Amino acid sequence: MLHQSSGYFWGDTDTTITRANQMEQQEQQLLKVQALHTGQTVDKITNDTIKEKWFNAQDAVRYGIVDGIIDPQIETSLLFKGMEQPLEVAAPP
Numbered sequence: 001m002l003h004q005s006s007g008y009f010w011g012d013t014d015t016t017i018t019r020a021n022q023m024e025q026q027e028q029q030l031l032k033v034q035a036l037h038t039g040q041t042v043d044k045i046t047n048d049t050i051k052e053k054w055f056n057a058q059d060a061v062r063y064g065i066v067d068g069i070i071d072p073q074i075e076t077s078l079l080f081k082g083m084e085q086p087l088e089v090a091a092p093p
Helices: 013-038 040-048 057-063
Strands: none
Touching: 013 040
């Protein structure tokens, strides 16, 4: 599912305006990142996120928000075939 950013804030008028402007800047940055990774235009993503946009698995692949669909019938071991070593997980700081 894609949707617009949302949030809430409180404070005096100047603080509220500042936070709203920051949120708008973050939204624009996020749209650019989404466009880069999906192959969609910023305008298309903007229009598609005016309301919630739901995808089934195949549509999500076509849109570019997921790379592929894992078939539950395939053994997990086959997904990692050819990996020389197991993935290392970093310890939390």
